[in-house]
Structures are given as C-alpha cells and as structure tokens.
Amino acid sequence: MFDLRYHIASLVAVFLSLGLGIIVGVTMVGDETLVKEQKILIDRLENDFRLLREKNLAVQKEIEEYKRTIGWLNGFAESAVPLLIKECLTDQRLAIIETGGYGVSPNLLTKLEEAGAEVVSVTSISSGLGAKGKELARVINGLSDSISEIDCYSFLAEEIGKMLFLSEKSTLQLELEKAGLIKTAGRYGDTFDAAIIVGGAKDENSVLVREFDLPLMKLVREKGVLTVGVEPSGAAYSYVSHYRNYADIVIDHIDTIPGQVALIWSLTGIPGYYGLKPGAQALLPALEDQFLTLP
Secondary structure, eight states, rough: OOOOHHHHHHHHHHHHHHHHHHHHHHTTTTOOOHHHHHHHHHHHHHHHHHHHHEEEEEEHHHHHHHHHHHHHHHHHHHHHHHHHHTTTTTOOOEEEEEEESOOOOHHHHHHHHHTOOOOEEEEEEEEEEOOOOOHHHHHHTTTTSSTTTHHHHHHHHHHHHTTTTOOOHHHHHHHHHHHHEEEEESSSSSSSSEEEEOOOOOSSGOOOOIIIIIHHHHHHTTTTTTEEEEETTTSBBBOOEEEEEEEEEESTTSSSSHHHHHHHHHHHTOOEEEETTOOBSSSSSOOOHHHOOOO
C-alpha cells in the first residue's frame, strides 16, 4: 500500500515551492502568463490530491470489509470445528514437547480434548536455550560424565526422550527444572500413542532443530511411537524442511484452525505433510472415507 503521509508531504512541498515561484515571478517578471500556468498546475495538483485521498478512503473501506469477512469465517470455523473433530481421537494419548519458544496454545489443547484425546504430559524447553549452553552443560556435568557445550543439547534430547517413558523424576530432571531450563506438566511414564514436537524458533538463540529436535524425534520413533512435528505459520525460523525427514506427520500452520484440524485428522491414520508452505501435500488430509466410519 502507498504511504499517504509521504505523498501529502510531497504535495505540500510542491505547493510551497509554487507559491514562492508565483511571488518571485510577479515581483521580478510581472508576467501574467506565468501566473496563469502556475495556477493551472496548482489546480491540477489539488485534483490529484483529492483523487489520492478518495483512493485511500476506498482502500481503507476495502480493508474493513476484508476484516469483517475474516471475522465471519473464523466465527463459522469455530462453530463448525467441534462437529468436524468430534470423537476423532477417542482413547488416544498424546505427549507434547515444545522446543522453539512459541509455547503450547491453550486453544490447541482444547481442540485435542474436544476430539477425545488425552494429553498426558507437556514438556517445555527454555526459550533461547541455544544461548544457555554453558549453564546447561554445568547442570549436566554436575551429575554425569563430562559433556561438552556442543554435545549438551543432544544429551538433553536423549534425557527428555527417556523421561517421557519414566514415571519417577530423575535427579537430572529435577535439576533442569530447578534451573529453569525445562518445565514439565502432567503424568510421565504413561503409555502414549503419539509425541507432538512443537517447534519453529522465535529467535536465533532458540534454533536447535539439528541439535535437539531431530535427535528427540529419532529416539521417539525408535520406541515405536508416532512422531509429529508442528510449527506456527509465522515461525521466524521454520523447521518443517528438517521435520519432513524424521516425523510421520508435519503441520506448518498449527496456530490456525485449519492447522489444528489437520493435526487431528492426520492422527486418525493419515500421515503426511499438511500446511501452507512449499512442499505441503495439501491444507488438510483427505478424510472422506474416515467420515463415513466415524460414530
């Protein structure tokens, strides 16, 4: 969109210049023809300014119409989603691990519960962990063999992968929580059907996809658990190109209603990459056959 303030400032500058020119022209030349030509130019510029203002008002009106339309569509989607996901994930248990600083949306948790799933645990990695290597290495080395700062992230991934399957907290887990490097909620040690890794990094210091996310995905898959990689559509640093080689399901717009529906539908047994970015198979899984069998 054009910058209206810039154009107004330019027109004002032109008017001032023309006004000064008229004064100088009349004083020095006294030529009525010059004055008439300048008046014609001023009238033309005034008309251009009027048209510019009208165009800006029209654009603003169009934007407001788009906003209203989006609001109606979102309202419709929110009303329709419970019917689209009802009982899709009955009796499924899920573990969620958040790695990139975007957090786990309460709306996502609500949608999973509405679909019948049980989120047994939520594990969050400290935002900006990439800049906390020394602190992480210090905590780890205080309880185990010497681990370099470079290797501490993959070591943490392995420990969290183990932690998901253990009911009792290890000493290392307690120390990591105490240091604020991880947060945990829910029940650990319970069996679960899928592990959802919520990635995509908010800032450069949170980018640990190779050092943390991928080793964690590999470990979970080796345990025979369905592995899911998701990120918000506006992730500053996208992980999907990496996730596609390690996860059974990839969703690149988990912050949207379609993304949450895509996750739930794909968990019914339709693995793949769904989303908005290049390489995605589709926005949503094809669910026609499954709809016919849902209760």
